[in-house]
Every structure is written in structure tokens, then in C-alpha cells.
Amino acid sequence: MNVAKPRIRKLVVIGVGLIGGSFALALKKARLVKEVVGVGRSRKNLNDALRLGVIDKAETDAAKAVVDADLVLVGAPVGQMPGIFARIAPALSQQTVVTDAGSTKQDVIAAARRHLGSHFPMFVPAHPIAGTEHSGAAAAFPELFRDRNLILLPQQETKAAALRLVRAAWLACGANIVRLDAAEHDEIFGAVSHLPHVIAFALVHQLGKRRDAKRLLGFSGGGLRDTVRIAGSSPEMWRDICIANREALVPLLDGTLAELEAARAALAAGDGEALEVMFRSARQARARWLLKKPQ
Amino acid sequence: MNVAKPRIRKLVVIGVGLIGGSFALALKKARLVKEVVGVGRSRKNLNDALRLGVIDKAETDAAKAVVDADLVLVGAPVGQMPGIFARIAPALSQQTVVTDAGSTKQDVIAAARRHLGSHFPMFVPAHPIAGTEHSGAAAAFPELFRDRNLILLPQQETKAAALRLVRAAWLACGANIVRLDAAEHDEIFGAVSHLPHVIAFALVHQLGKRRDAKRLLGFSGGGLRDTVRIAGSSPEMWRDICIANREALVPLLDGTLAELEAARAALAAGDGEALEVMFRSARQARARWLLKKPQ
Numbered sequence: 001m002n003v004a005k006p007r008i009r010k011l012v013v014i015g016v017g018l019i020g021g022s023f024a025l026a027l028k029k030a031r032l033v034k035e036v037v038g039v040g041r042s043r044k045n046l047n048d049a050l051r052l053g054v055i056d057k058a059e060t061d062a063a064k065a066v067v068d069a070d071l072v073l074v075g076a077p078v079g080q081m082p083g084i085f086a087r088i089a090p091a092l093s094q095q096t097v098v099t100d101a102g103s104t105k106q107d108v109i110a111a112a113r114r115h116l117g118s119h120f121p122m123f124v125p126a127h128p129i130a131g132t133e134h135s136g137a138a139a140a141f142p143e144l145f146r147d148r149n150l151i152l153l154p155q156q157e158t159k160a161a162a163l164r165l166v167r168a169a170w171l172a173c174g175a176n177i178v179r180l181d182a183a184e185h186d187e188i189f190g191a192v193s194h195l196p197h198v199i200a201f202a203l204v205h206q207l208g209k210r211r212d213a214k215r216l217l218g219f220s221g222g223g224l225r226d227t228v229r230i231a232g233s234s235p236e237m238w239r240d241i242c243i244a245n246r247e248a249l250v251p252l253l254d255g256t257l258a259e260l261e262a263a264r265a266a267l268a269a270g271d272g273e274a275l276e277v278m279f280r281s282a283r284q285a286r287a288r289w290l291l292k293k294p295q
Numbered sequence: 296m297n298v299a300k301p302r303i304r305k306l307v308v309i310g311v312g313l314i315g316g317s318f319a320l321a322l323k324k325a326r327l328v329k330e331v332v333g334v335g336r337s338r339k340n341l342n343d344a345l346r347l348g349v350i351d352k353a354e355t356d357a358a359k360a361v362v363d364a365d366l367v368l369v370g371a372p373v374g375q376m377p378g379i380f381a382r383i384a385p386a387l388s389q390q391t392v393v394t395d396a397g398s399t400k401q402d403v404i405a406a407a408r409r410h411l412g413s414h415f416p417m418f419v420p421a422h423p424i425a426g427t428e429h430s431g432a433a434a435a436f437p438e439l440f441r442d443r444n445l446i447l448l449p450q451q452e453t454k455a456a457a458l459r460l461v462r463a464a465w466l467a468c469g470a471n472i473v474r475l476d477a478a479e480h481d482e483i484f485g486a487v488s489h490l491p492h493v494i495a496f497a498l499v500h501q502l503g504k505r506r507d508a509k510r511l512l513g514f515s516g517g518g519l520r521d522t523v524r525i526a527g528s529s530p531e532m533w534r535d536i537c538i539a540n541r542e543a544l545v546p547l548l549d550g551t552l553a554e555l556e557a558a559r560a561a562l563a564a565g566d567g568e569a570l571e572v573m574f575r576s577a578r579q580a581r582a583r584w585l586l587k588k589p590q
Contacts, residue, residue, distance in 0.1 A: 079567070129514065129516050130516065131516070131517075131518070132517075148516070149514065188510075188511055188514050189514070191502055191505075192502070192511060192512065192514055192515040192516070192519050193515070193516065193518055193519065195498070196498065196518055196519045196522045196523075197518065198555070198558050199494060199498060199522070199555070200522055201558075201573060201574045201577040201578075202551065202554035202555050202557075202558055202573065202577070203490070203491065203494060203551060203554070203577075204577035204578075204580050204581050204585075205554055205573050205574075205576055205577040205580070206550045206553075206554045207486055207487070207580070208576065208577060208579070208580025208581070208583075209576065209580070210486075213580060213584060214583075214584055215483075216483055216486055216487060217487065217580070217584035217585055218584065219424065219444065219483050219484070219487055220487040220488070220585060221424050221425065221426070221443070221487070221488065222426075222427075223426070223488055223491055223492065223524075223525045224487050224488065224491045224585070226521045226522070226524045226525070227491045227494070227495055227521070227522055227523075227524070227525060228491075228522075228577075228581060228585065229518075229521045229522070230518045230521070230522060231574075231577045231578055231581050232578055232581055232582065232586075233578070235571050235574035235575040235577075235578055236571060238570075238574055239567045239570045239571040239574060240567070242562060242567075242570055243565060243567045246562045246563070246565065249562055250559060250562050250563055253555060253558065253559045253562065254559070255501045256497065256498060256501055256555060257552065257555055257556070257559070258501075259497035259498070259500055260493070260494070260497050260548060260551060260552055260555070261552065262497075263493050263496075263497055263548065264545060264548045264549070264552070267537060267538070267541045267544055267545050267548065268541070268545055270538060270541065272374070272534045272535070272537075272538045275533075275534045275537055275538065276530050276531065276534040278496060278497070278500050279496045279500075279526075280530040281500055281503065281504065282495075282496040282497070282498075282499035282500040282503060282523075282526045283496075283499075283526055283527055283528070283530055284503070285499050285500070285502070285503025285504070285508060285512070286499050286503070286523060286527055287527065288503075288509075289503070289508060289509055289512035289513065290499075290512055290515060290519070290520055290523065291527075
């Protein structure tokens with residue numbers, strides 16, 4: 001058994017949800033961390049996290065929690081990050097490395113630069129490409145990041161030692177490290193993640209608000225269920241992501257509107273050929289680029 | 296072991312795909328059928344069906360195949376059904392029951408009424424709510440319909456004996472029989488099935504046609520993969536369904552466009568509250584009406 005000396009004596013997870021909780025569990029399993037302090041707004045969620053061994057100690061004051069930490073992971077919705085950075089900045093010790101798990105990066109990096117001030121070189125922006133439609137500490141599990149991409153976005157100022165620690169932690173979680181530029185990151189995940197979420201929420205909203213929603217949805221099969229699985233995700237988290245990344249998301253949404261308008265025009269004209277061309281090319285794209293991915 | 300005498304000496308399946316093939320396999324497994332004759336356009340698919348024991352005999356001429364059949368299942372794309380009905384009508388024996396598995400019902404019933412002529416009372420319109428994104432005889436399996444809804448739509452003229460046989464066959468497949476009016480059927484499945492398919496095809500089409508599609512989709516996670524799983528379905532089949540049900544589908548698509556326009560307006564205005572209201576209500580609808588369904 002691997003009993004290597006923990007490299008992280010104190011890990012602070014701010015926002016002990018699916019991501020933050022799974023990060024803590026994975027590092028515990030890898031015996032890389034000695035103590036995990038969880039910070040959150042919901043007492044119930046913190047109690048769940050304590051009971052399930054996700055964290056060892058619960059704290060409601062982020063500034064108090066981060067004192068003498070080796071690593072702080074900010075796993076809160078991105079809209080809360082500026083406030084969290086501002087709150088913890090004065091309490092950070094010089095050696096404390098800060099990282100995040102936010103789904104948008106340009107806004108988080110700008111907020112960290114502004115609010116962490118002289119501590120910014122110890123901040124390592126990151127984004128694990130993993131998740132389920134469940135949220136909260138109770139949904140966390142240590143294998144969540146295995147074989148998943150972890151996007152790392154060190155900035156010019158980022159200290160090598162800080163980068164090394166964050167890299168090592170994510171490698172211990174089983175993730176594949178990938179580097180991206182923040183603007184490219186936001187465009188890519190706007191397209192492959194944020195846009196599908198908006199579409200799934202919009203479709204369920206449309207059907208769910210009908211008077212006959214119960215009867216209607218009672219007839220649905222596996223197709224609709226899979227299509228809107230991600231509409232089970234946290235509304236608050238996704239509100240924040242969409243607002244933070246709206247510069248990329250609005251043109252993407254315009255692209256979807258144009259596709260659906262084209263499908264509508266073909267339908268209204270009874271133009272089966274135009275529809276088939278769209279369907280066939282979509283099916284080919286899926287077969288070519290979406291089927292080889294690991295589940 | 297149940298060795299009851301087969302109630303169907305000769306079953307003819309026109310269109311030996313996922314649905315038609317699974318129907319044949321389920322009835323064979325239930326020992327309800329003696330001989331299955333498969334009719335199709337693709338020699339390769341018929342050979343697969345023969346090799347896999349889905350059918351016992353292959354035939355390319357539907358009119359020749361249906362002679363002396365007890366039951367004929369038309370499992371072809373709905374756009375082909377008028378031609379198939381017209382082709383088989385003169386060859387049907389008086390006792391032959393005809394049924395279908397089309398995803399749209401008003402058009403199929405109208406086509407049967409027109410082309411089956413005096414045989415129309417022996418036609419029992421039906422729609423099994425089952426499927427995967429795979430097509431062809433090789434994708435068929437006998438458990439496909441177990442615990443799934445089978446929509447039965449007998450018309451005023453439909454003979455009781457014909458209805459009894461089709462009902463018994465689907466019960467033997469493990470399906471739950473549900474009756475619906477054809478117009479209500481088309482509205483319901485327009486909403487919970489045809490609309491999500493159009494949306495999934497449109498989204499993959501949008502992303503797949505980009506120059507950076509390969510790199511972009513390489514970063515996708517399980518969210519996008521599930522959202523567009525049904526974009527792997529047969530383009531021809533879905534072209535036919537969408538065109539056949541366009542009267543219901545166009546207003547539904549308008550509803551989706553309105554939802555996405557609302558999301559776009561909220562995003563452009565930075566109105567997080569409006570987005571969150573939509574997301575939250577969608578999430579609630581999903582939890583209330585979509586999570587209790589069997590997988």
C-alpha cells in the first residue's frame with residue numbers, strides 16, 4: 001500500500017459540491033492529503049460532507065478556513081468567485097496555492113487577478129471536464145475525474161511551484177492534463193457544454209410549462225430522457241456559467257437558432273431532402289467525433 | 296416449457312430493421328409464430344436478418360411475400376407506407392391482419408384507408424414506443440419492447456379479431472398496451488420524440504460543420520454525448536417522420552425557437568435572474584415527470 005507522506009497537510013475546499021467533494025475524496029484516496037476543511041453556505045450539505053468523510057472539518061467563514069492551508073480549491077459557482085477571492089485574499093499565507101474548478105475561465109482569471117492582488121502568482125486556474133447532473137457533497141465520488149480532461153491555464157505570472165502542486169493533485173485524481181488558452185477554453189466549452197445545457201433547459205421548460213405536461217411527458221421514451229438529462233443540473237451554477245460566458249454563448253445560440261429556423265423552413269415547405277441532408281451530416285459528425293470518447 | 300401451438304403460422308415483416316426485427320425475435324421467443332418472412336430493399340440487411348435468425352426466409356417482393364400470411368407488420372419508414380400498402384393490397388388474403396409500427400399515425404391511417412381499400416378493417420394501426428439510436432436487423436433484440444408502451448389506434452371499421460391478434464402479439468412482446476386517438480398521438484410524440492430529434496440533429500449539425508469540429512468535439516463530455524445520442528438515428532426514417540407530422544411539429548419548433556430567443560435575450564441583457572427562473576422550472580419539470588420512468 002502506498003503510504004507516502006502527504007504533500008498537502010491542509011486542503012481547503014470552498015464549495016463542497018460534486019466537484020469539490022470528489023476532488024477531496026480522490027486526494028484522500030491517493031493519500032496525498034492529511035486534512036480537508038470544507039467551506040460552504042449550506043449547513044446541511046457540510047453535515048453530509050462530514051458524515052460521508054468527504055471533509056474532516058466544516059467551516060462557514062472562508063477567510064478563517066484558509067489560514068495556513070497548502071492548497072485551496074474554489075469549487076463554488078463562478079458568480080461567487082470574485083467575492084470569495086476578495087474575502088480570502090488577506091488571510092492567505094505566502095505558501096498557500098489557490099486553484100479553482102470554474103467552468104468559465106476568462107472571468108475567473110480576471111476576478112482572481114483583481115481580488116487576489118499580490119497573491120495572484122500563486123493562483124492556478126483549472127477546469128475539470130467531469131460532472132453528472134447531480135450536485136452536492138452526497139453526489140461526490142473519488143473516481144469522477146479518472147481519465148477525464150483537466151484543463152490547466154497557468155498565466156505568465158503563475159509560479160512554477162504552484163503549478164506543480166496543482167498538476168500533481170489532478171494527476172493523482174486520474175485526470176489527463178491539457179493546457180488551453182482562456183479565450184479558446186471559453187469558446188470550446190461554450191459550444192460543447194454551455195450551449196447544450198441552455199438547449200436542454202429550454203426544451204424541458206417548453207414542454208414542462210404546458211397544461212398537459214404530466215400526460216405528455218408520461219409518454220416520453222429514452223430519447224427525450226437522455227436529451228434533457230443535463231437539465232437536472234444546478235440552475236444557480238448554470239446561470240452563473242452562462243452569464244459569465246455570454247460573449248461566446250450569444251453567437252453560439254444564434255447559430256442554433258439559425259439551424260432550427262432552417263429546419264422549420266424545410267418542414268413548412270415539405271422539403272424532405274433538405275431535412276435529410278441536415279440529419280445525415282449531423283449523424284456523420286456524431287459518428288466521426290463523438291463516438292470514440294470514453295463513457 | 297411453453298409449447299403452445301403457434302397462433303401465427305406466417306408472419307411477414309416488411310422492413311426488417313430494429314423494430315420489425317425485434318418484433319419477430321420477440322414473437323419467436325414467445326413461440327407465437329411459426330415462420331417469419333422478411334421483406335426489404337437491402338440484400339445485406341436481409342442476409343444479416345437470416346444469419347441472425349431474425350427471419351426464416353427473405354423476399355424482395357412484398358406482394359409475393361404476403362400471400363397467405365396471418366400477420367403482416369409494416370416496419371418501414373412512414374414515407375414508404377403508402378407505396379407498400381398499394382403494392383400488397385391486391386395480394387392480401389381475406390384473413391390476413393395488417394399492422395404497422397410507424398411513428399406518425401394520422402398519415403399512416405389515411406394511407407392505409409386509401410390504399411388497402413376493402414381490406415382496411417383488417418388493418419390495426421400501432422406504434423411501439425421503443426428504439427435505440429441503432430438501426431438495421433443486426434440491432435434487433437427480443438426484449439426491446441418489454442415494459443414499453445405500445446400505442447394501439449383501432450379505427451371504427453377495425454375488426455375485433457384483427458385487433459385481438461395484434462394486441463396478443465404485442466402483449467407477448469412484453470409491451471403495455473395504451474390506446475390513443477391519432478391526432479393526440481401525433482401531437483404527443485411530436486413533442487416528446489420528433490422535436491427532440493430535430494433539436495439533436497440541428498445541434499450536432501451546427502457544431503459538426505465548423506472547421507474546428509474535430510478539436511471542438513474532442514473536448515466534449517458526457518453532457519453533449521447524451522444530449523445528441525438520438526442524432527445517431529436513421530436520417531431517412533426521421534426525415535419521413537418529420538415531414539409526415541409537420542403540422543404538429545412546426546408549432547412545436549416555434550415554441551422551442553421562442554424559448555431560445557428568450558434565453559438569448561436574457562443572456563444579452565446579462566439578466567441572470569430570468570435565466571435562473573427558466574433553468575429552475577425546467578429542472579423541476581424534469582424531476583417531476585421524467586425521472587420516474589423506467590430505463
